[in-house]
Amino acid sequence: MIDFPSKQRPFTLLAIVLLLQVLLLAFQIKRERDVRLVRVWAAELFTPIQRVATWSLSGLGGGWHNYIALRHLRQENDQLHGELDSLRLRNRELESRALEADRLAALLHFRDTHTEAPMLFAQVIGASADSTSRIVFINRGERDHLKRNLAVITPDGVVGKIVEVTANSAQVLLITDKDSGVGALFTETRTQGVVKGTGEPQLQMEYVVNEERVHAGEAIVTSGEDRIFPKDLPLATATAARPGNPFQKIDVKPVARLDRLEEVIVLLSQQDISLKPETEVPASAPATSASPPTNPKGQQ
Amino acid sequence: MSSRAQAEQHIEVHKFYGGAMALAAFLALVLQAFLNKYGSWAAMLELPLLIIIYFSVSRRSPAIGLLLGAAVGILQDAVSHMPIGFYGIAKTLVGYVASSFGARIDTEHPLSRFGLVVGFFFFHQAVLTVLNRLILGRPGIYFSWRLLLASVVNAGIAMALYPALDRLRKPHG
Numbered sequence: 001m002i003d004f005p006s007k008q009r010p011f012t013l014l015a016i017v018l019l020l021q022v023l024l025l026a027f028q029i030k031r032e033r034d035v036r037l038v039r040v041w042a043a044e045l046f047t048p049i050q051r052v053a054t055w056s057l058s059g060l061g062g063g064w065h066n067y068i069a070l071r072h073l074r075q076e077n078d079q080l081h082g083e084l085d086s087l088r089l090r091n092r093e094l095e096s097r098a099l100e101a102d103r104l105a106a107l108l109h110f111r112d113t114h115t116e117a118p119m120l121f122a123q124v125i126g127a128s129a130d131s132t133s134r135i136v137f138i139n140r141g142e143r144d145h146l147k148r149n150l151a152v153i154t155p156d157g158v159v160g161k162i163v164e165v166t167a168n169s170a171q172v173l174l175i176t177d178k179d180s181g182v183g184a185l186f187t188e189t190r191t192q193g194v195v196k197g198t199g200e201p202q203l204q205m206e207y208v209v210n211e212e213r214v215h216a217g218e219a220i221v222t223s224g225e226d227r228i229f230p231k232d233l234p235l236a237t238a239t240a241a242r243p244g245n246p247f248q249k250i251d252v253k254p255v256a257r258l259d260r261l262e263e264v265i266v267l268l269s270q271q272d273i274s275l276k277p278e279t280e281v282p283a284s285a286p287a288t289s290a291s292p293p294t295n296p297k298g299q300q
Numbered sequence: 301m302s303s304r305a306q307a308e309q310h311i312e313v314h315k316f317y318g319g320a321m322a323l324a325a326f327l328a329l330v331l332q333a334f335l336n337k338y339g340s341w342a343a344m345l346e347l348p349l350l351i352i353i354y355f356s357v358s359r360r361s362p363a364i365g366l367l368l369g370a371a372v373g374i375l376q377d378a379v380s381h382m383p384i385g386f387y388g389i390a391k392t393l394v395g396y397v398a399s400s401f402g403a404r405i406d407t408e409h410p411l412s413r414f415g416l417v418v419g420f421f422f423f424h425q426a427v428l429t430v431l432n433r434l435i436l437g438r439p440g441i442y443f444s445w446r447l448l449l450a451s452v453v454n455a456g457i458a459m460a461l462y463p464a465l466d467r468l469r470k471p472h473g
Contacts, residue, residue, distance in 0.1 A: 010362030014396050017370045021385035021392065025435055028383040037435065 103263055110155045110265065117230075118268040120144060122152075124261045125169065134177035134197065136160075136261060141168045149228050151267040157234035157255035158182060158222060159264055170266075174258055175235070176201060183225035184235050186214070192223050195236055195252060201259070203236055205250040214241035214250055230270050314358040320468040321355050325372045333379050344450035346421065348372045348387075349394065350458050353420050354465050356395045357402035369395025383436075390427040394420050410459055417458045421451035 026038035107121055120140060128135035140146050142165055152159040152172045160180065164171035173180055180197035184205060193208045205220060218238045224231030236252035243249075328347040335342040352372055356365030373391030377384045398420060406412060425447055429440030441447070 010366070010396070013363050014366045014392065017366055017392050018389055021370065021374070021388045022435075025383050025385040025389070025431075028385075029436060031437065 100262070106155050107263055107265065120146070120266045120268060122170075122264050122266055124264060134160075134174040134180070134199065134258075135163075136172050136174065138170050138172055138264060138266070139168070140266060141166045141170050143167055145268070146170050146266060151229045151233075151270070152264050153229075153233060153267060154256045154261070154264055156257060157236075158229055159256050159258065159261065161228050162266070172264070175254060176203060176258055181226070182229060182235060183223040184220050185223040186238075187219040187221055188215075189213075192225070193250075195220065201253075202239070203252045203254060205236070205238070205252050206247060208241075208248045208250055210243045210246075210248050212248065214238050214248065216240060220252055224270070227270065230267065313360050315470045316355070316358075316468050317470060321351075321368060324355070324465060324468070325351050325368070325375075329372065329375055329379060332376070344446075344453050345457070346424070346450075346454050347457075348376050349391065349421065349424055350417065350454060350461055351465075352391050352395050353398050353417060354458070354462055356398035357407040357416065358469070360399055360402040362396050362399045365395035365397075365399030366392045367395070369393070386428070386431055386436075389431060390424050393427055394424050397423065413458055413462055414455045417455040418451045421454055422447070 023038065026041055027036060029037040031037055031040050111119060111121070122138035122140040122144075124136050125139045126137040138152070146162060146165050148162055148165060150162045152161060158175055160172045160174040160177070162170045163173040175182055175195065175197055176199070177197045178199045182195045183192070184195040185192045189212065191208060191212050193205045195203050195205050198204055208214065216238055219234070220236045220238060222229040222231060222233040222235050229235075234255045236254045239251045239253050241248050241250040325348065328351045332342075332345060332347045335345060352365070352369045355368055359365065369391035370388050373386075373388035374384055376382075376387040376391070380387070398416070401407070401416065407416060422443070426442050429442050432438045432440035
């Protein structure tokens with residue numbers, strides 16, 4: 001008689017025999033839609049495994065795409081940041097050139113609308129090293145027929161006057177300098193006075209009697225009495241006035257942007273010109289129509 | 301040595317003449333199929349189950365018990381309309397558990413045999429119910445008065461059958 005391993009592995013044998021019979025049953029029995037039970041069990045057994053496997057592969061794929069494959073992202077990011085910084089610099093440069101073109105277009109328009117007055121364009125090439133004086137240097141000099149006491153303006157208004165001339169440059173005393181004084185008058189009342197520099201951005205108008213009523217915001221133009229600046233050039237606007245002895249103390253603000261001077265106009269004579277509103281540049285004026293800015297020779 | 305081991309030493313392991321188990325199982329299956337033709341009362345009988353219980357308890361070998369149960373159950377499936385393995389699984393478990401019981405308690409006493417048959421009848425029925433519900437998707441019951449009656453009837457038959465089967469044992473020595 002066969003000697004079964006009855007005491008050694010009965011439970012294993014039981015499991016095997018039961019499993020075989022369960023499989024046998026599963027192969028015979030059909031469930032809904034005539035599907036064999038073994039197929040149903042196989043599907044139920046493998047579906048979760050496949051789901052987990054798919055999820056794992058998806059997770060691995062996601063990890064690959066989102067992390068590992070992007071390991072050069074930092075390097076690329078740094079490179080893009082560098083390119084961005086470079087483009088920003090380039091953009092600022094282009095913006096600066098566009099502004100320069102706009103300014104030159106305004107100057108050209110100013111020249112075209114004031115053909116009766118001889119003038120010369122100049123670039124501001126430097127400023128005084130002395131902090132107490134308000135002086136700038138321009139790239140025009142004796143070779144361009146400049147001389148002392150010529151008026152320097154912008155399309156906005158009066159800038160100052162030439163005080164020193166060399167062969168290729170000239171020194172311009174701004175109206176904000178302490179030593180500067182410009183004959184002026186109020187546009188409304190035609191009251192005359194002298195606009196003097198203080199060494200600060202603000203100016204003061206002197207020699208206006210206390211009885212004269214001055215309004216804040218009132219426009220002040222050149223009077224032409226100083227024999228330097230043509231009459232009626234925009235000079236400043238009143239900001240405040242208070243009684244003084246014997247004259248009022250009137251604070252005024254220059255209309256020209258003296259802190260941002262880059263191109264200026266030198267008037268070669270004291271012939272009267274009017275700056276506004278004729279000098280305003282049309283909106284449609286092409287910025288690129290300006291001639292090269294560095295060396296304008298447009299003496300009229 | 302533990303008291304349990306000492307008790308097991310006093311339980312005899314019976315051996316049978318060659319072919320006795322196979323012949324008895326075959327006859328039980330044939331008789332079961334034969335009697336089923338003569339009315340629904342015969343459906344209460346489970347002669348193959350009685351044979352398995354007897355030989356498993358007597359041989360006290362789980363391997364022999366489960367293999368005998370599997371073989372008889374599969375044959376019973378083969379001659380019935382049930383899928384192969386249905387009775388096979390149930391009788392495999394009965395053979396395995398009965399042999400384990402036989403190794404631990406005295407199964408020679410008639411009352412013990414009566415109780416074992418009733419118990420294993422319900423155990424067998426419980427496994428069939430589980431299989432019905434889980435695998436076949438059919439309803440099944442674990443207990444009813446008819447099942448109780450059937451268990452008692454089978455136990456009564458066992459009281460007459462088992463002494464006859466005892467004669468197939470090899471004498472000791």
